Amino acid sequence: MNTTIPELIGRAHVAAWDNIEIASRIAARNALNFFDARKPDEVEKYPGVTPATEIFRLDGLRVFRYEGKTDTSGKLPMLLVPALINRSYIMDLMPGSSLAGALREAGLPVYLLDWGLPGPQHDHLPFSYFIDDVISMASDAVVRDCCCKKATDSICRTSGCNKISLLGYCMGGTMSLLHAALHPDRIARLSLLATPVNFHDDGVLSKWSRKDVFDVDAICDTIGAMDPALLQTSFQLMKPLSQYQKLKGLYESCTDPKALDSYLHLDKWVNDNIHVPRETYREYVKMTYQDNALVNNKISLGGRAVDLKTFTSPVLNIMARKDHIVPAESSRMLSEMVGGEVSEVMIDAGHIGIAMGRKARDMFAAVAKFHCGDKVNSHCIID
Amino acid sequence: MEIMENFYQDILKNARDMQNFWENRTSQMLDEYVKSQTFIGAMTKSLESSLDARKILDASVSRWAEMFNIVTKKEFDRLNQQTYDGNVRLQKIESGIQEMTRLMERQIELLAKIAKQPATAPAQATPEKTVKGKGAQGKREKA
Structure with missing residues (x-):
């Protein structure tokens, strides 16, 4: 003053x-x-590799249905929920290592929720809007598309035509978990990939975003929406030598076309970041990194208290051993927090490698098995 | 010649090993440094300074815009937000109507199925009113 x-x-x-x-x-x-x-009315083409059809659109938000030859009748539809801070096509980045493609090939009706590119028109929207309203709208669209056009399908007769499965990745996992706790009667199965639950861990992000050193209000009130350049710089600073090591890896593997292709795809996704709406960012950081509300059981979304114990359906929790953004210990706590049975799978990969890449391929089968209604062994470590 | 080649190969291997060793060492040191209080303090200070600079700039630009009655991006953003909220409300209404339509269609389908089913005679409730061999359909025709 x-x-x-x-x-x-x-x-x-x-x-x-x-x-x-x-x-x-x-x-x-x-x-x-x-x-x-781009022109305002120009719609961005779906950037993934598996053929997909748009079934729902609201502003930039879209829901895609993946197309495939395998029969999907009798299976629960599955909605993939990516993180709100990245583009959604990480779920379908490259042929042969696409999570969406593998699940569709396994005979599951797979859908993708694409958040689009948030703009200034989204800055006032609270975090609860994306968790409750947006995922509900997408679920309704999936149910309408998958079940109702096949009125004779056994799923329609048994589930009353309103249940789906969710798979969330990273921040999308936290959002899926909260949505499942808000609507436990609508979510039949839940898979979480590298999902942070305990935000007061030994991770770097946890240290950097503590209340005493990180004034999220000052940032949001001054710059508005969180700029992707700031977020990207923070992620790069978490491992200062990672850029150098990435380039060194590129130099060493430049004679291998597959490795080069993989590098180019991944590099495009890593640098293709989006704005995070102002109020959503403020609420997310306060609720998770600062108050650790999930662990302290003090979650309030749009004035509604949320209790994770109300969700009693099966959960598959997939963690990455080398994850520096969401340490495995941060996800492991989930089994004590939800009401249903939790199966855990640990993969020897990093935060991005859990969703695509060679090491993730075995995990795709586990996810498909889980969502087909089979039991997945807990604590199964895939090396 | 072969001895020399082996010698050079050894040198290259050792150089690569040394490079890897120092890379790992530096990487570990830097990883620890970014977790340290010194780094967090420096980053916080830098962030606060940049926010102050931005605030000063924003305040002066807003004052100039106000003075000359210029419509700013912030005002357009507010308009956009209201339009977006309206769109969401419309979308919810549309979903509600679609759901109602779907339920009505299901109901009509079920009613049509019931109507097509061969009716069975009620079990000795009012035997005198039932037309033999025609069941409920016959009863309805009679009525």
């Missing part, structure tokens, strides 16, 4: 130099976007 103008100018001067790299990146990207802007 007692800051003088010279002091403010001094701090502004320091800030300008400290943040010149981030500022230049944001400016360069904005300039490129300005010249390369």
Whole structure:
């Protein structure tokens, strides 16, 4: 309050130099976007590799149905929920290592919830809107598409035509879990991939976003929506040498076309980030990283208290041993928090490798088995 | 010649090993550093400074915009948000209507199935009113 103008100018001067790299990146990207802007009515083509049909659209939000030759009758529809901070096509990034493609080949009717590219029109929306309203809208669209057009299907007769399975990845997993706790009668099975549950762990993000060092209100009130350049810089800083090691790996494997293809696909996804709406970001950081509300059982969404114990259906919790963003210990606590039986699968991969790549392929079979109604052995470690 | 080649191969291997060793060592040190309080403090300070700078800029630009009656992006954003909320409400109404339509269609389907089923005679309730051999259908015709 007692800051003088010279002091403010001094701090502004320091800030300008400290943040010149981030500022230049944001400016360069904005300039490129300005010249390369899409027309407002232009719909982005689905960027994944498995053929998909759009079945629902609201603003930028879309739900896709994956097409395949395998018969899906008699199976519960499954909705994939990606993280709100990344693009959704990580679930279907490359032929041969696509989670969506593998599940569709296993005979499951698979759908993808694509959050789209959030803009300023979404900044006022609370976190509960995405967890409750958006996933409900997508579920309704899936039920309408999958069950109701096949009125003779056994699923329609047995489940009353309103149940689906959910699979959430990372932040999408946390959102799926909360949605399942809000609507336990609508979710038959839940799979979670690298999903943070305990946010006060030994992870770097947990340390950086503590209440005393990270003023989320100041950020949201000043810059509005969370800029992807800021998020991306933070993720890169978590492992400062990762960029160098990535390039070294590229140099060493440049004679292998498969490795090169994989690198290019992954690099495109990693650098294709989206804005996080202002109020959603504020609420998410406060609820999870600062208050650890899931573990403390103090979750409140849109004024409604949420109890994870109300969800009693089976859960498959898949963790990655080398995950530096969501340490395995952060997910493991889930078994004590939900009311249903939890099967755990640990994979020897990192945070992204859990959703695509060679090491994840065995896990795809486990997920398909689980969603077909079979039991998956707990604590099964896939190396 | 072969001895020399082996010698060079050994040198290359050792150089690569040393490179890997120092890379891992540096990586570990940096990983520990980003978790340290010093790093977190420096990052916080830098973030606060940049937010202050942004606030100063925002305040001055807003004042100029107000002075010259310029419509700002913030005002357009508010309009966009209201339009979006309206769209969501419409979408919910549409979903509700679709659900009602679906339920009515199911109901009509079931009624049609019931109507097609061969009716059975009620078990000795009012035998005098039942037309023999025609069942409920016959009863309805009689009525």
